[in-house]
Amino acid sequence: MINIIEDLEIGELEETNYIKPIKVKFTLNGVKKTWEAVRSHDSVAILLYNVEKKAFLLVKQFRIPVYLNDKSIKYTYELCAGLVDKNKSIEEIAVEEIDEECGYKVKIEDLKKITSFFTNVGVSGAKQHLFFTIVNDSQKIHNGGGINDEQIELFFLDENKIDDLLFDESKAKTPGLMFSLYWFLKNKDKLGL
Amino acid sequence: MINIIEDLEIGELEETNYIKPIKVKFTLNGVKKTWEAVRSHDSVAILLYNVEKKAFLLVKQFRIPVYLNDKSIKYTYELCAGLVDKNKSIEEIAVEEIDEECGYKVKIEDLKKITSFFTNVGVSGAKQHLFFTIVNDSQKIHNGGGINDEQIELFFLDENKIDDLLFDESKAKTPGLMFSLYWFLKNKDKLGL
Secondary structure, rough: OOOOEEOOOEEOOOOOOOOOEEEEEEEEOEEEEEEEEEEEEOOOEEEEEEOOOEEEEEEEEHHHHHHOOOOOOOEEEOEEEEOOOOOOHHEEEEEEEEHHHHHHOOHHHOEEEEEEEOOOOOOOOOOOEEEEEEOOOEEEEEOOOOOOOOOEEEEEEOOOOOOHHHOOOOEEEEEHHHHHHHHHHOOOOOOOO | OOOOEEEEEEEEEEOOOOOEEEEEEEEOOOOOEEEEEOOOOEEEEEEEEOOOEEEEEEEEEEOHHHHHHOOOOOEEEEEEEEEEEEHHHHHHHHHHHHHHHEEEEOOHOHHHHEEEOOOOOOOOOOEEEEEEEEEEEHHEEEOOOOOOOOOEEEEEEEEHHHHHHHHHOOOOOOOOHHHHHHHHHHHHOOOOO
């Protein structure tokens, strides 16, 4: 994945559609406090394991907030994921994201919920629901890559190369991805894999 | 930990000290884009293992962004952690946070860097540096709990109770904590524990 970034401009955030910055005042155990926060959507993320390739299907994506922090990072390694921003169940959204981003057809009943967690407790407080699903090549229905110019690239991570990715700090990744890969290793036998 | 929350008010975020909402415009591979983001600080987090108690020392903390998302969550389970917001090395900041939050005296050379990751790639792009350290009871120098009204409570997680915490979705936690606990399980023998 080669990403060419040009014409970068950073301005004030006035009207917002996706995130909402807020100032919160409250009293905690009798002590008055204020906090700067951002409201954002919850999300779903799915670890996809291609049983024929013995590899995980991850997505590579340009993330402007990460790039602004470290200009050497032209893409991040992530789980297939999406926002819970429509009136559908988290399972329905997970299945849609697997289709849109990865091009695989998965049934809701083939999703296994792993657990959930809060990805940014200090700022956004958004929750992520984590799923696992096994796919095979016959479920591939199109190339994936996301919709609306998402510019997502697919990446197969060999199941024997997990630590090569996790401990290479030049490769930006999320802790949810990291946890899910170690969950897989711990549960591989139980999953019959 | 009982947290009583009163007088909750949510207002516009006008002047900010901790986070900076921004609107970013850029061209990615020839396609013009805009993105709503927040600049915030990188952080350090430390998994502390008390070798005498055979337990991890975690912190319980009230997090207003999480509470706004789900009013049933009065505290989160987290790693000892702190912002990289001063002119010190990440190792120096880690040692300070272990002292302030947990009340243990740890030497920089006893910190083991695990890896790093990006905790919120879509909004803040902040990086977290993850460390591990082994402590014993003789290193306990005070009660901990944080400074400036941080109201942090310490919590020992028995090393045999990891999955009880990770898969209880009523207990809010971060994916960095979850990954670090599974990293410990995978490396326990190598660490001589």
